Amino acid sequence: MTENDVKTEPEIELRRNFVSAMRRLIATVTIITAGDASARAGMVATAVMSVSADPPSLVVGINREATVWQAVKDTGRFSVNLLATHHAPLVYPFSGQLQGEERFTLGEWHAHTSQTPYLADAIVSLFCRVDSALDYGTHTLFVGAVDDIRLSAAANEPLLWRNGSFANAVPLDELLES
Numbered sequence: 401m402t403e404n405d406v407k408t409e410p411e412i413e414l415r416r417n418f419v420s421a422m423r424r425l426i427a428t429v430t431i432i433t434a435g436d437a438s439a440r441a442g443m444v445a446t447a448v449m450s451v452s453a454d455p456p457s458l459v460v461g462i463n464r465e466a467t468v469w470q471a472v473k474d475t476g477r478f479s480v481n482l483l484a485t486h487h488a489p490l491v492y493p494f495s496g497q498l499q500g501e502e503r504f505t506l507g508e509w510h511a512h513t514s515q516t517p518y519l520a521d522a523i524v525s526l527f528c529r530v531d532s533a534l535d536y537g538t539h540t541l542f543v544g545a546v547d548d549i550r551l552s553a554a555a556n557e558p559l560l561w562r563n564g565s566f567a568n569a570v571p572l573d574e575l576l577e578s
């Protein structure tokens with residue numbers, strides 16, 4: 401441990417409050433993948449944000465210790481797969497319960513023309529080329545220039561992550577009607 405790792409009591413409290421605050425930031429659950437058939441990597445991520453439609457671009461936040469981070473670095477590409485509620489059983493395996501290729505035994509995974517794996521029945525799969533990267537703290541923010549998109553025709557419900565567990569989105573109109 402270095403001197404910089406030692407936190408004061410106020411810093412510890414700020415960190416604790418930050419974690420609590422982020423548990424209130426509801427997000428769609430995604431699986432970010434990279435690599436090709438010879439070495440696939442994928443992990444669950446909620447740190448995904450649209451950047452711009454001109455050009456179509458998004459940003460993902462990936463911990464530099466995650467295996468997918470190296471695959472993104474090596475190939476300069478990644479895909480973002482938005483999960484539906486029926487994909488909940490993939491979440492813990494893709495966030496540490498299973499490792500490497502074992503993760504891809506769950507769900508139907510195909511190879512895009514760019515070789516990047518994608519989830520066949522994801523609500524949306526976005527295919528990106530890394531255009532920019534910024535290291536901050538433990539993570540790297542990768543800006544992806546989107547060069548292909550697969551939109552599912554099925555009207556599946558998005559899988560949300562809320563306060564450390566799964567949730568689904570109910571349109572407010574439907575709630576008010578019932």
Ligand SMILES: Cc1cc2nc3c(=O)[nH]c(=O)nc-3n(C[C@H](O)[C@H](O)[C@H](O)COP(=O)(O)O)c2cc1C
Pocket residue numbers: 429442443444445446447448461462463465466467468491494495496497500561
């Ligand atoms: C709901 C949820 C959201 C997550 N979001 C992120 C994220 O946005 N970025 C990140 O680096 N890790 C995120 N993680 C943690 C990674 O999925 C987890 O650390 C993963 O095991 C790292 O991959 P590895 O085991 O291949 O190293 C999230 C985990 C969960 C359960």
